[in-house]
Amino acid sequence: MAIVETRGLTKHFRQGQVGAVVDVDLESREGEFLVLLGPSGSGKTTLLRMIAGLEEPTSGEILIGGVVVNDKTPRERRIAMVFQSYALYPHLTAFGNIVFPLKARGMVREEREKKAEWAAGLLGIKHLLDRKPRELSGGERQRVALALYVTHDQVEAMAMGDRVVVMNFGRVHQIGTPSEVYDDPADTFVATFLGSPPMNLVEHGEVIVGFRPEHFFPVSHLAGRAAVPEDILKSDREGPYVPLHFRISHEEYLGAERILYGQLEGDRFDGKKVISRMSSTHGARFESGSLHAFAVPERELKFFDRERGTRTKRVPLA
Ligand code: ADP
Ligand code: MG
Numbered sequence: 234m235a236i237v238e239t240r241g242l243t244k245h246f247r248q249g250q251v252g253a254v255v256d257v258d259l260e261s262r263e264g265e266f267l268v269l270l271g272p273s274g275s276g277k278t279t280l281l282r283m284i285a286g287l288e289e290p291t292s293g294e295i296l297i298g299g300v301v302v303n304d305k306t307p308r309e310r311r312i313a314m315v316f317q318s319y320a321l322y323p324h325l326t327a328f329g330n331i332v333f334p335l336k337a338r339g340m341v342r343e344e345r346e347k348k349a350e351w352a353a354g355l356l357g358i359k360h361l362l363d364r365k366p367r368e369l370s371g372g373e374r375q376r377v378a379l380a381l382y383v384t385h386d387q388v389e390a391m392a393m394g395d396r397v398v399v400m401n402f403g404r405v406h407q408i409g410t411p412s413e414v415y416d417d418p419a420d421t422f423v424a425t426f427l428g429s430p431p432m433n434l435v436e437h438g439e440v441i442v443g444f445r446p447e448h449f450f451p452v453s454h455l456a457g458r459a460a461v462p463e464d465i466l467k468s469d470r471e472g473p474y475v476p477l478h479f480r481i482s483h484e485e486y487l488g489a490e491r492i493l494y495g496q497l498e499g500d501r502f503d504g505k506k507v508i509s510r511m512s513s514t515h516g517a518r519f520e521s522g523s524l525h526a527f528a529v530p531e532r533e534l535k536f537f538d539r540e541r542g543t544r545t546k547r548v549p550l551a
Contacts (some may be wrong), residue, residue: 237261237284242293244279244403248517255278255403256293266334271400272426280400286310308454321366328353328362334381351392352381391415391427404432417535418443421542424535430492432535435505440548441537442502446510448533451517452476452526453539474528475550477501481519489513498524501550 237259244254251387252348254276261267269277282288283297286307302310321330328349335345338479353359358373368375391397391411399414407419418432419423424443425431432443455474478499485492493509509527519525538545 236263236265238294238296238298238299239280239284240294242280242295243291244276244281244283244288245291252276252291252403254283254290256405257405259398259405259408266395267398268394268396269398269400270394270426271398274402275400276403277400279403322482323366326363326365327358327369327373330366331362331381338515348392371425399426401426417544419536419544424537430508430510433507434537435497435502435507436539437502437550438548439539439543440545441539442550443535443537444529444533446508449477449479449507449509449527449529450511451479451509451515452516454511454515471533475501475531475534477527477529479507479525479527481521481523481525483521484519486513490513493519 238261239257239259240252242257242259243252245252257276257280259267259280271277279288286302286305287307290303295303297310312458321327322333325333331349331352332345335348340348349362350359353362354490361369361373394411397409397411397414398405401422407414407423409417409495414423415427418427421434421441421443425434428445430446432445433449434441436442452474472548477497479495480498481493481495483494485494489512491511491513493511495507495509497503497505497507534547534550536545536547537543
């Protein structure tokens with residue numbers, strides 16, 4: 234049974250204005266770690282405040298354990314939710330508060346301690362893990378709580394969440410496992426919000442074609458040599474590939490990774506700006522202004538409706 238469920242949940246702070254939360258249908262499952270992810274102002278806090286009973290919905294229903302709780306006070310809802318500063322468990326240490334939901338879902342000790350340590354490091358609260366909430370400042374308490382449920386940090390959300398709810402302008406764009414939302418984005422917002430650098434999007438007739446920077450690489454990497462005959466592009470086990478000509482404008486060297494910026498040239502997608510991301514172990518040189526044979530595995534191409542931005546069926550790239 235769903236622990237927390239919302240049906241058509243909507244909040245308009247002012248009449249006539251765009252909703253802070255619009256028509257949200259959510260179902261969190263037993264023991265699941267569900268993370269809300271979206272840019273600032275996308276409605277995460279308002280959604281959680283409505284669930285907790287701190288904000289009255291304009292319309293829609295909230296169910297806890299299958300029972301509609303719209304008319305219940307926060308206290309009556311009795312939901313064990315770690316909620317910014319005001320809902321840490323006072324008898325638990327910061328560490329205890331962070332691992333609690335992981336423990337509740339049956340994660341083994343070693344793994345949850347590792348996750349908690351990692352999250353604490355990310356938020357700069359490692360030195361505070363032994364303290365109780367009353368021994369922490371407001372901001373520190375907030376970070377302990379924020380280590381868990383609401384985040385705009387996608388790395389954190391992807392690492393911590395069993396499922397991720399991607400929101401923008403009050404609406405849920407997609408709910409899925411971290412790999413589902415990353416590999417199979419429902420629309421162009423999800424495709425570009427997740428991932429850094431974001432998915433390349435290029436217009437092509439009625440559709441937008443998307444491919445991740447890590448799937449856009451030099452053809453020379455396929456065969457270990459600079460000049461590659463067309464048939465390798467077709468026969469390699471990852472293939473078939475779509476060959477593309479990439480004019481490099483500049484390179485960003487990030488230690489483990491190299492990010493190449495530039496634009497496509499030639500028949501397909503001429504002049505479209507795109508990004509390639511590869512491991513620094515690839516030694517090839519890419520001078521500014523040089524032209525290179527690149528490729529994308531055909532199966533890594535995602536197609537979006539140009540008008541609505543939502544996923545659509547594959548089209549041939551003639
Ligand atoms: P997030 O937590 O994702 O950053 P919020 O839920 O805080 O987003 O905000 C969603 C939208 O609702 C924003 O446009 C914000 O300005 C608006 N909003 C939030 N709280 C109030 C309020 N009390 N009165 C009016 N507008 C609000
Ligand atoms: Mg917020």
